[in-house]
Structure formats: C-alpha cells, structure tokens
Amino acid sequence: MGTGLDLPLDSVLRGDCIESLKRLPPASVHAIFADPPYNLQLKTELRRPDDSLVDGVDDAWDRFDDLATYDRFTREWLTECRRVLRRDGTIWVMGSYHNVFRLGVALQDLGFWILNDVVWRKSNPMPNFRGRRFTNAHETLIWAARGEESRYRFNYAAMKSMNDDKQMRSDWLIPLCTGNERLRGPDGTKLHPTQKPEALLHRVILACTAPGEVVLDPFLGTGTTAAVAKRLGRRFIGLERDPGYADAAEARLATIEPLSESVALALPAKREQPRIPFGALVERGLVPPGTKLWDRHRRWQAEVGVDATLRCGRVAGSIHQVGAAVQEAPSCNGWTFWHIERRDGTLRVIDELRAELAPGS
Amino acid sequence: MGTGLDLPLDSVLRGDCIESLKRLPPASVHAIFADPPYNLQLKTELRRPDDSLVDGVDDAWDRFDDLATYDRFTREWLTECRRVLRRDGTIWVMGSYHNVFRLGVALQDLGFWILNDVVWRKSNPMPNFRGRRFTNAHETLIWAARGEESRYRFNYAAMKSMNDDKQMRSDWLIPLCTGNERLRGPDGTKLHPTQKPEALLHRVILACTAPGEVVLDPFLGTGTTAAVAKRLGRRFIGLERDPGYADAAEARLATIEPLSESVALALPAKREQPRIPFGALVERGLVPPGTKLWDRHRRWQAEVGVDATLRCGRVAGSIHQVGAAVQEAPSCNGWTFWHIERRDGTLRVIDELRAELAPGS
DNA sequence: GGCATAGATGAATCACAAT
C-alpha cells in the first residue's frame, strides 16, 4: 500500500521506543524482535498506573505497583508493535522467568497468536553461586503471529537444513555472547549488560523472514538484531533511547557487509517451488497414456488416461482422488502414493519424475 | 503446629479439587506439584504424513470457554494451594505455551516468589507434522516459594550428585512416559492422555522435600506424583475428580514399595552427548555463510549458504547430500569429506571444527 | 530364539492457492 516509503529503513531511531513506534506506518514490518528491559532498572524508566512518574529511590513501591507498572509498559509497546506489524508478520519477544510470563499473557490478551515458545539453552551459563536454586541456564523466546488466522512465514526447510536435516526443535543450544563478539569500551568493560549472541539472531531472522524484508527491534541496545539483519540481506529499523548504545550500534553497523544474494538466499522449500501438474508428465511422454501405476505394495493398480486422469476399476479422477478412493482415505498425495515400474521390474515413485521437469535440470 | 493430624495422608481424595483443598488445614503441606489442564484448544483433527490420525487431547476437562475463565479457575485453585502450603514450602506448576504464561502471572500476582523456571526437554517429542512450526519439544515447570521471604528447602547436594557432580541446570532432558511405564487399559489404550514420566517427579520431589514430608498433587490423574512420593519415602495427598483415574491411581499405589534414600539418590540424571549440527558452525561464525569448502584433493568446491546448505553448481543440499552428489556416490560423510582453507592455504577437515564445539574441549 | 523389518504413537493451539 505504499506505506514503505515512510519507513526509516536501515537506521537507528533515538528516543523513547513507544514514541518512535507511533511514528511508524501501520502494517509495515515483516518481523519484530524485542528483548525488553526488566528487573529493577525498570523502576527508573516507568510510570505508575496513575501515570505519575516513578521515583527510582521510592521505597514505598510494593510488589503490586511494580508488576502493574511493568504490565502497563509491556502492553503499551506491544500494542504499537502489533499496529506496525504486517498481517503476515511475526514477533519474537524474549525474557527470563522474572518477566516472560507477563510478556506471554500480554501477547495473548492483545490478540497475538503464540506459535512456539523457544528455549535458548546457554552452553556456558553463570553458575548459581549461593547454591539455593537450579543454575538458571536458559531464557525463553516467544514466537507469535499477529493473529490466529495469520498466514505467517516459517522457513521450514532452512531450519531443517540448519539442524542436519531434522526438524528444528523448540530448544536451542547457543553460547553466551563472549570473546571478540562482545562489544567493549576502551577500558575493556562490556558496553551492554545483556548483549545477545549473533547466532541467536541468525536463527531467529532466518526462520521467519526473506531477504529484503524488514526487521524491527524496539529495544536495539548495541545493535545485534540490526547487525545480523544487515548481514543476512534484510532491512532493519532499530529503536534505542540510550545515546551511548545507539552510538555503539551505529558504529557496529558501519562495519557489517551484507552477504552476497546467492549466499543469503536459503534453499526454497518444496511448497515454494513452482507446481508441476501430473498432466505435464503425460504430455512430455514421461508417463505416456496407458501407463500402469502401482502403489508401493502393489496392492492397487491404475491406468493413466490421455487426459492425465487415473482409472482403477470403477474409480476415475486425479492421481490424488484415485489414491484416496482406493485406500478409502480422506485424502492422498498421489505424487508419493503412485509408482511406475522400471524395466527391471522395480518401482519408482512418480514424484521423482517431477524433478526431471524442474527448471535447471 | 499440629495441623498434620488433620491431614488425610497417603490417600486419594475424590471430587472437585478446589472443594477438597478447602477442607485441608492451612500451612500443612511441604510441597505441591500441579499439572493442571492446559486448555489446548485443538480445532481440527491432525493427521501424520502417513495419514494416520493423531490421538490428541480432546477431553472435556481440558476445555475452557475463554482465557478469562481459565484465569479464574487458575487463581481459585492456586489461592487454595497457597493457603495449604507451609510457609517454608514450595510449589511446582507445569504447562506448555498455551497456558504456562497465565500460570506464571497468577503465581506472581498471588504473592508466590518464583525461584526457577525449569524446562523439561523431551528426548522423543512428537514431530510437527505439517512443517509449520518448530517441533514443540519441551514443557515448562515453574518452581516457586510461598513468598519472597520464605526459607524454602533446596537439596542442592542431591541435585548436584544426580548431575555428575555439576550444578543441576534449569533444563532437564527426560523421555516421555511410554512403554511399560505407561498405564493402559485392558484394550491396550492409554488410561490417561497426559501421564507424566516418573523420572520427572523423581527429580522434582528429591529437589525440594525430605523423607517424611508431605507432597500434595491437586490434579493427581493416574497418580505419578503419589507413586514417586511413596517410593521416595514421602507422604502424599492426591486430589482427583475423575473416578476412573482415581481408581487407577489407587491400584498403582498399592504396588509401590518405598525405597531407601541411598538407593533413590543413585539414580543419575540422563547424560547427554550433544550432537553438533553443521548449522551450529555456520551461525556461530566458525564457518560463515559464503565460505568455500573443498574436498581433500580440491577436485570439488562448494559454497556455504546462510541455512547451512552447500551449493556446488546445480547441486544444493546438506554437506552430506552434496558430497555424495559430486562423487556420484550413494552416501557420504560430509564431516570428513569437506575442508576449509587455512590462511596459509592448507586444508583442514571440518570435522575438527565440530570437535572444538564439543563439551570438554 | 535371534534378528530384521514394519507398525504404532506421544499435551498439537499443524495449508493454501485457485475459483
């Protein structure tokens, strides 16, 4: 709808994130990654339910005020995020047990539709020094679509190939951000207390966006989301209220080179490739009319007609319809159900023949 | 203070759990384990790729009209649990992403003090059959004290000794309840759709109770909590509304013999040998996207994509698939076939990089 | 009996384009 022209792409917007969000056009970003602040620091940044400013040294704060204020803040920025998110977009929100339950409830109450909760398992967590609890070795990421009916993007094949050709699970083992990746000041101290590892953002961005799409981070910090988005050939918008963090993020982004298009493009999933109708195989002579097809166990046999229909006894129709009918199943993928006979008598599934018609072969 | 005399110890109480809770004396149990309905909201049937039907949870007890109804129910039973819990007691509440955020917020709002969120990583979860999400491979347990100032019990040494003398982390790898452990009816069907593994309760009860202390389960089901409590020499109180489940739990409990503490401790945590997928090297930057790989004799060269696929001419796929394709071999171990180039121009097999990520190195 | 292969199954919010 042309709203893309108003988007401040590939930039870091300074100032209050809710104010910045309100200036972005609706339904304009494909993905949001949010690592909101929590813990006591919040007390200095937030307002009470009655909108009064909170004094950071106010000892009168009780637990209810604390949680209610946090909830109010959470719902405010999530509401704006939902407005800015495209209908087919998804959002990632991460937190620890201190705040993640409040984040999840806010998401559900605002109409987001949770797709997964993902556990970032830290391979090198901080030990529990006092020995009074389990080592807090993970954080939680909630992945949600804008609504229940959203047709969101999930790059299933890319995730599967990342995981040695097995489905990617909801528990991810990734080390903390340390070593050279950790941004440090001239005195060697870390620039940001909770800098996230690029590997985490790599997986997040690769899972739910395509090259050229827009990733928004309302709590950019020192810019990990933007850096990984840029490297992967995505566009980014980062919001950050702390000038020091924003400076560090911009300096970091200037050093990032996008990967070449061919490398950044994940292999397309089967469902994203052009469809080849069965009729094409018949026309091209790979399955001439009159060919007999069998199921894997040779329990059923059918014959191909000139119009690419199958006939099996009194049943006739598409490869899918006849496959379903003979099995008395509600549906059937004829491509993987039916086989042709090789000269040596062995069977070959007709789905393999489609590959021979695919472009580039 | 003597309230123990009123406790219906080592018994299964039938009927509505809230009514039963209200009849228990205050501050009387040392630990609570609650596995409440998840409110899964399944809408349609789900079939596997082989067209078989997935036997999902469609029981009436898991259905709630809306989230507000679920929240009211949650707060009602949690309020009674808090009344019944001793001041030094702790509570475990488990759920999935459908309900666990509501549970966590209710706990916090009612004054419980969250100590950990623990992730039960399933070693054998059900796959995602349609390829539309990450495999839902875990559930979450929230462990909380009655309040912020509670002096709760955490058996640090027991947990540590169970975990190969390292601190027990917040992510636990435990298989589903299957095989002989799964209770079945005379027709072989499962008695309860969500029976939990005894290994999970073993760790829970051992972590936060001493022998002789009282464990309460307000949603007993077929009695896993009570069975493990009895075996570990703890007292139990189980609440269950469904007479069939209660019958099964009582029959099960009759077969349990208490173990000695030393025997119980000897059950070690499942040790894990982490599998390092090639994708981990890519997203962690050890083999950045765009890297060129060679075989040992430099006969073939391939480029690494962002999704950890290799591309070599028209061939694309995993390191194993592409290795096999270029050699026209039926299979190939990509880890030992492909090499990266060092700065000095010599080659290094990528399997060595994987070894660097393995623990203990 | 032993071994190989096939079948079953687990807390699941599980399509989408063309008409």
Next chain:
DNA sequence: CATTGTGATTCATCTATGC
C-alpha cells in the same frame, strides 16, 4: 468470503510380526 482441489508433511522409541 466461502468452497474446492492440490499436495506438503515426521522423530525417537517401543511393540509386533516374520523369517
């Protein structure tokens, strides 16, 4: 917007069957 037809999609583990 509703309907229809194509066709994409599974991992670890335990049990049953067959040779």
